[in-house]
Amino acid sequence: MASLEALAAAPLKRKVSRDDVTLGAGLGVLAAWLVVSVALPLWTLLSKSFQDRDGGFNGVANYVEYFANPSLSQSIWNSVWVSLLAAAITIVLAFVYAYGLTRSCMRGKSAFRMLALIPILAPSLLPAISFIYLFGNQGILKNWLFGLEIYGPLGIVLAEVFYCFPHAVMILVTALATADGRLYEAAEALGASRLRIFFTVTLPGIRYGAISAVFVVFTLVITDFGIPKVIGGKFNVLATDVYKQVIGQQNFEMGAVVGMVLLVPALLSFVADRLVQRRQVAQLTARAVPLEPKPDPLYDWGMFAFCAVVAGMLLGVIGMAGWASLIKFWPYNLSLTLDNYAFANADAAGWSSYFNSLQMAAAAAAFGTFIVFVGAYSVEKSRAFALARAVSQFLAMLPLAVPGLVLGLSYIFFFNDPRNPLVFLYGTLTILVINTVAHFYTVSHLTALTALKQIDPEFEAVSASLKVPILKTFWRVTVPVCLPSIIDVFIYLFVNAMTTVSAVIFLYSTDNKLAAVAVVNMEDNGNTSAAAAMAMMIVITSAAVKLLQAAVSTVVVRRTQAWRRR
Amino acid sequence: MSQAKTTYLRIDRLFKRFGSFEALKDVSFTIDNGEFICFLGPSGCGKTTLLRAIAGLDVQTSGRIEQAGRDISVLPPSERDFGIVFQSYALFPNLTVRDNVAYGLVSRRAGRAAIEQRVAELLQLVGLPDSGPKYPAQLSGGQQQRIAVARALATSPGLLLLDEPLSALDARVRVRLRYEIKSLQRRLGITTVMVTHDQEEALTMADRIVVMNHGVIEQIGTPMEIYRRPATPFVADFVGAMNFLDGAIAGDRKVRFGGALLDCPSAEGIPAGAPVKICLRPEDVAVRNLGSGTPNRVSVSIADMVFYGSFCRASLKGEGGGEITADFSNNLMRDLGLAVGQRLEVALPPDRILAFRAA
Numbered sequence: 001m002a003s004l005e006a007l008a009a010a011p012l013k014r015k016v017s018r019d020d021v022t023l024g025a026g027l028g029v030l031a032a033w034l035v036v037s038v039a040l041p042l043w044t045l046l047s048k049s050f051q052d053r054d055g056g057f058n059g060v061a062n063y064v065e066y067f068a069n070p071s072l073s074q075s076i077w078n079s080v081w082v083s084l085l086a087a088a089i090t091i092v093l094a095f096v097y098a099y100g101l102t103r104s105c106m107r108g109k110s111a112f113r114m115l116a117l118i119p120i121l122a123p124s125l126l127p128a129i130s131f132i133y134l135f136g137n138q139g140i141l142k143n144w145l146f147g148l149e150i151y152g153p154l155g156i157v158l159a160e161v162f163y164c165f166p167h168a169v170m171i172l173v174t175a176l177a178t179a180d181g182r183l184y185e186a187a188e189a190l191g192a193s194r195l196r197i198f199f200t201v202t203l204p205g206i207r208y209g210a211i212s213a214v215f216v217v218f219t220l221v222i223t224d225f226g227i228p229k230v231i232g233g234k235f236n237v238l239a240t241d242v243y244k245q246v247i248g249q250q251n252f253e254m255g256a257v258v259g260m261v262l263l264v265p266a267l268l269s270f271v272a273d274r275l276v277q278r279r280q281v282a283q284l285t286a287r288a289v290p291l292e293p294k295p296d297p298l299y300d301w302g303m304f305a306f307c308a309v310v311a312g313m314l315l316g317v318i319g320m321a322g323w324a325s326l327i328k329f330w331p332y333n334l335s336l337t338l339d340n341y342a343f344a345n346a347d348a349a350g351w352s353s354y355f356n357s358l359q360m361a362a363a364a365a366a367f368g369t370f371i372v373f374v375g376a377y378s379v380e381k382s383r384a385f386a387l388a389r390a391v392s393q394f395l396a397m398l399p400l401a402v403p404g405l406v407l408g409l410s411y412i413f414f415f416n417d418p419r420n421p422l423v424f425l426y427g428t429l430t431i432l433v434i435n436t437v438a439h440f441y442t443v444s445h446l447t448a449l450t451a452l453k454q455i456d457p458e459f460e461a462v463s464a465s466l467k468v469p470i471l472k473t474f475w476r477v478t479v480p481v482c483l484p485s486i487i488d489v490f491i492y493l494f495v496n497a498m499t500t501v502s503a504v505i506f507l508y509s510t511d512n513k514l515a516a517v518a519v520v521n522m523e524d525n526g527n528t529s530a531a532a533a534m535a536m537m538i539v540i541t542s543a544a545v546k547l548l549q550a551a552v553s554t555v556v557v558r559r560t561q562a563w564r565r566r
Numbered sequence: 567m568s569q570a571k572t573t574y575l576r577i578d579r580l581f582k583r584f585g586s587f588e589a590l591k592d593v594s595f596t597i598d599n600g601e602f603i604c605f606l607g608p609s610g611c612g613k614t615t616l617l618r619a620i621a622g623l624d625v626q627t628s629g630r631i632e633q634a635g636r637d638i639s640v641l642p643p644s645e646r647d648f649g650i651v652f653q654s655y656a657l658f659p660n661l662t663v664r665d666n667v668a669y670g671l672v673s674r675r676a677g678r679a680a681i682e683q684r685v686a687e688l689l690q691l692v693g694l695p696d697s698g699p700k701y702p703a704q705l706s707g708g709q710q711q712r713i714a715v716a717r718a719l720a721t722s723p724g725l726l727l728l729d730e731p732l733s734a735l736d737a738r739v740r741v742r743l744r745y746e747i748k749s750l751q752r753r754l755g756i757t758t759v760m761v762t763h764d765q766e767e768a769l770t771m772a773d774r775i776v777v778m779n780h781g782v783i784e785q786i787g788t789p790m791e792i793y794r795r796p797a798t799p800f801v802a803d804f805v806g807a808m809n810f811l812d813g814a815i816a817g818d819r820k821v822r823f824g825g826a827l828l829d830c831p832s833a834e835g836i837p838a839g840a841p842v843k844i845c846l847r848p849e850d851v852a853v854r855n856l857g858s859g860t861p862n863r864v865s866v867s868i869a870d871m872v873f874y875g876s877f878c879r880a881s882l883k884g885e886g887g888g889e890i891t892a893d894f895s896n897n898l899m900r901d902l903g904l905a906v907g908q909r910l911e912v913a914l915p916p917d918r919i920l921a922f923r924a925a
Contacts, residue, residue: 011583014625017642458656461623464643465650466670466721480660563660563701 019460019470026378027388033371034395036422037438042402044417045410049256062257072241072254076261079237082153083221083265086160090217091210093161094168097310100303101169102176103202105295107304115311116169118318119162121542123499123516126535127159128230129528130320138331151233159227162317164217165310171216175209176202181291208276215269215276222265223403225502226516230523238262239502242405246506252413259406270401318539325533341537346522346530349510353518354537360432360514361497368437368444368493369486376448377474381460400442404502407439412506427509435507436497444489451485452478484553491549495542574599574757575620575725580629582615582781589615590626591781600755602748604762604772608804612781613761614729620759621727622646634724649718653730655710657702663689663713664698670721688716691750708739715747719754726751728760732767744771765805769793777801799922802845807879809891811844813921821921825886828862828914833921841924848879850918851892853902853910862914866890868906880904882912890914 014020052058067073097116101109119127134141135150148154179202187197225239232240238258246255324330328337344350375396379389399407415426425431455478463473479486501516508517515538523531575597582590590612597603605613618624620631622643630639638646657666667688671681689695692712694705702710711731718726731747732740748771751758762768768775769789777784777792777800785797796802803810815838816822821830823844836842856863866882869889878899882890892912894904904910 011627012625012629012640014622014642015640015645017644019644020642456652456654456656458652458654459658461621461643462650462652462656462717463669465621465646465648465718465723467644468670468672477658477660563662563703 017464019464020382020384022470023378023382024385026374027382027385027392030371030375030378031388031392031395033375034392034441037434038395038398038402038441041407041410041414042398044414045256045259045406048253048413049260051253053253062253066254066257066261071236072258075236075238075241075258078153078235079222079239080265082156082160082237083218085153086157086164086221087214087217089157090161090164090168091172091213093310094165094172094213095210096303097165097307098169098172098176100307101173102179103291103293104300104303105293106300106307108307112307112311113173115314117166118314120166121495121499121546122163122318122321122539123501123519123535124159124163124224124226125230125501125516125519125523125531126321126539127162127317128155128227129324129519129523129532129535130317131155131159131231132528133320133324133330133532140331149233151231152235155231155233156228156235156237159231160221160224162314163224163227164220165314167220168213168217171209171213172206175206175212177290179205179291181289184291212273212276215272219266219269219403223262223405223502225405225505226520229520239403239405242409243505246409246412255409256413259409262403263401263406266403266406267401321532321539322536324529325536327529330529340529340533343518343522343530343534346525346527347518349513349518353513354515354534356429356512357498357515357538358541360429360436360512361494363429363433364436364497365490365494367433368440369490371437372441372444372448372489373479373482373486376445376452377478380449380452381470396445397442399438399440402439404439404500405505408435408503408506411435411503427507427511429512431507432504432512432514435503436500437493439500439503440493440496444492447485447489447492448482451482455481487549487552491545494545498538498542498545571598573597574601574634575759576630576632577616577620578630578632580616580619580626580631582612582619582624583627589781590619590629593629593781593783595776595783595786597757597759600757602751602758602760602771602773604760604768604775605778606762606765606768606775606805607778607784609763611778613763613776613778615781616778617727617729617759617761620725621648621650647723648725648727649721649723650727651711651714651718651729651731653734655702655714655734657710657714657717659702661701662698663694663700663702663705666702666713667698667717667720669717684720688720691719692716693746706739707735708743711735711743712746715750719756724757726756726758728758730761730763733762733764740767747771769805777804779804796845796920799843799845799925802920802922807848807891807893809844809846809848811846811888811890812924813842813844815840815842815921821919823886823914824864824884824888826862826864826884828919829916830919830921831916832919836921836923842921843924845920845922846890846914846918848891848893849877850915851882851890852913852915853892853894853898856911856913860913861916862919863911864890864914865909865911867909868904871904871906878904 049062050057050059052061097112100106101113131150132155133139135145135155136142139150183201183205184197187201192200223239225243228235228237228240229243238261242255242258242262245251245258325340326336326338327333328335328339339345343353347353375392379392382389411431414420415422415431417423425434459473459477460470463470499516501520504514505517505520508514513521515534519531519534522528522534573596577596578594580590580593581588593612593616605616607613615624619626622638622641625640630637632638633647658669661669664685667685668681671684676684685698686695689698692715694709694712697705697709697713702713705713714731728747732743735743744767760771769792772789774786774788775792776786779800785792785801792801792805796805799810802808811823813821813823813828815833815836816827817838819829819831819833821828821833821842821844828844830844833842852860865885867885868880869883870881871878877893877895880892880894882892884890890912898904902910
């Protein structure tokens with residue numbers, strides 16, 4: 001009887017506390033931010049692709065027109081095969097490299113690990129410029145190609161391999177590092193040969209990581225704009241089509257259609273990656289024993305040689321751009337000069353693009369880190385507002401599936417609409433900041449969430465029992481404990497803001513041109529050496545910030561994190 | 567404990583549902599001022615859910631909770647009056663022991679000197695007077711646990727909640743801390759609720775034990791009552807070792823077990839012929855000083871013995887059928903020269919056997 005009676009009544013609701021209000025406000029800010037910076041622009045893009053030039057609904061007419069135009073639909077095939085080829089080469093190289101890092105006793109592992117990440121510091125434009133200097137019409141190694149043309153698919157694939165290499169290595173190192181040593185001992189005890197162990201234990205163990213790496217690299221290549229723009233020549237791909245349609249021909253509707261097409265592979269790879277990751281987690285049990293590679297001089301030195309060659313090529317590509325940026329008049333006068341760094345000679349904006357980038361990156365890193373942590377904390381800790389939490393979670397994951405180019409395009413449609421009250425942001429540095437934070441939101445959000453999940457879930461309960469407001473505990477405990485992750489997110493946003501070009505290429509105005517955009521412009525105008533110089537400035541800045549992070553981590557973090565030591 | 571018993575916490579018809587799962591079903595009881603209560607039960611029995619409802623961390627689906635005469639049923643934790651210690655202790659790792667203990671005091675805007683004095687007093691109370699400048703990671707598990715208790719007590723709450731506070735510790739430390747927490751609680755006279763799945767912990771520390779299973783209360787009583795007179799077969803089985811012997815009611819306060827007819831006062835009210843489980847603790851099987859007047863004598867032989875250190879657990883085969891587990895002390899073994907295969911007479915004392923109707 002009692003049970004029935006209790007069932008009939010509405011469940012009790014806890015009285016709203018000050019902490020509930022605080023978390024609700026945080027969640028509200030997050031949801032509002034994600035709706036404005038992600039959901040509404042993408043929605044505008046989607047609807048634009050179904051509209052005619054006057055804004056009337058015309059169904060799938062734009063799509064029909066797109067697929068009927070052979071020069072446009074040809075780009076799909078071009079994009080796909082180039083991306084597949086680049087992904088295949090990248091994965092093979094990255095696999096052997098990662099295998100050397102994790103499964104051999106070669107010397108210099110930590111140096112190789114760092115060298116593999118060097119391409120992350122550069123905008124994707126840089127390898128393209130380097131390959132022009134190496135194999136272009138006036139390239140120093142031009143005859144190595146036996147008459148093949150670097151401008152086109154060949155150049156795109158080479159540059160993309162450089163650009164995607166670190167991403168593939170990171171994923172594969174993680175996959176290879178989570179091996180259970182007991183499986184290898186069992187296989188050896190059963191008398192399996194090295195080759196058989198490789199095919200029956202190693203490969204099955206990393207299959208999810210390998211699949212994930214293929215998808216990530218494929219998506220990076222197909223959505224990259226900088227490389228095909230610089231070195232693609234007359235070879236059309238989806239990413240450059242969007243740019244041509246929108247900037248060249250002012251055909252926004254067709255640009256929206258190409259953007260939607262570009263969204264498909266990215267979305268697919270996003271979904272696949274999620275599925276794969278879910279499975280990978282279950283692979284390693286808590287009782288697994290880490291695999292310790294055994295020394296084997298011949299094999300170890302073989303691995304060393306391979307990694308040295310690959311790392312040498314990575315350095316060579318960066319070095320080529322650096323060297324070219326210091327050459328007086330390529331290829332006729334090879335004496336060194338700093339003239340190319342006098343950017344005013346090559347581009348009206350001069351050095352201001354660089355300082356704009358610094359300002360934009362600092363603002364994006366500061367604002368982004370703030371909203372990311374406050375947002376992740378509100379999502380993680382609030383128990384009420386289930387709908388707002390679910391929506392925020394979804395929208396926070398979405399940017400990972402949206403290529404920068406598509407996001408940038410959607411910002412034009414959304415923020416340049418005179419009916420939008422936020423139209424005043426259009427053409428300002430602020431919109432570049434908003435766009436950059438939104439573009440790189442997912443990884444930052446996941447980093448913050450992971451850090452928050454690692455701390456004791458009862459801190460808030462304890463502070464409530466002690467009548468301490470949750471905001472104070474957030475500031476006094478959560479933030480200091482998460483400081484290393486907060487710094488990681490800050491640096492991640494800063495470096496990406498410095499190097500990204502795909503989204504902001506649509507959004508800059510002449511008053512606030514960014515360094516990476518200046519690289520594109522100067523290269524377009526034939527000032528390749530100045531473009532190389534600006535690209536080098538970006539590399540130097542990113543590298544300096546990374547070094548600064550290392551310094552900060554050892555000095556400041558040591559001082560504030562004394563409690564971590566026993 | 568000298569003060570008059572007054573009800574401090576009243577739990578009235580609590581229900582808690584998670585989706586279709588009922589975690590608490592019609593739970594009601596009261597706790598007196600200054601009492602030490604243990605919620606005891608297997609994992610998933612609802613004991614932690616009940617504690618979190620009392621703390622306001624997860625509000626019950628229906629029902630009423632009163633603390634010191636105040637209805638706190640729907641209040642958020644920050645508006646209730648309790649201190650809490652979690653299994654993980656949830657000490658703030660980046661704050662010193664002193665700052666952890668002072669955490670709740672600072673927000674009350676007490677003076678600096680007053681705070682320092684209170685912190686020193688609390689650290690003294692938990693026996694770690696010099697640990698103030700250390701960080702939690704520099705302390706042992708047992709020390710961290712005591713700091714967590716000090717922090718929970720700092721604001722002088724009316725109620726102390728302990729959520730499995732000892733289960734993360736080594737067995738030896740655990741036994742010592744049981745005693746320390748209990749004596750601290752006695753000295754302060756603070757009403758305390760502790761959740762545990764460890765029956766020994768509950769028996770040694772609690773004034774009263776609330777035994778729970780599947781979201782309902784199986785029995786509430788003093789440790790002695792719970793151990794001696796379990797109200798249900800679940801309690802009999804969960805707390806301590808217990809024989810469950812098959813038998814049947816054979817008349818007024820009599821049960822038949824194998825070939826024997828046993829006096830069993832607790833069988834009163836169960837109709838004749840009904841099958842029952844006869845419960846008896848292994849240590850209650852009597853061997854010494856049996857006379858012709860001793861009731862409930864059974865002839866058995868020792869089928870097997872397992873050495874447990876301070877005693878031996880023996881399997882006894884009844885001559886009329888049935889198997890009884892009995893614990894024999896080392897003294898008894900030596901004095902009577904007990905060995906496997908030996909035949910002997912044992913008695914099952916009537917006041918120690920319980921009959922439950924077989925399900």
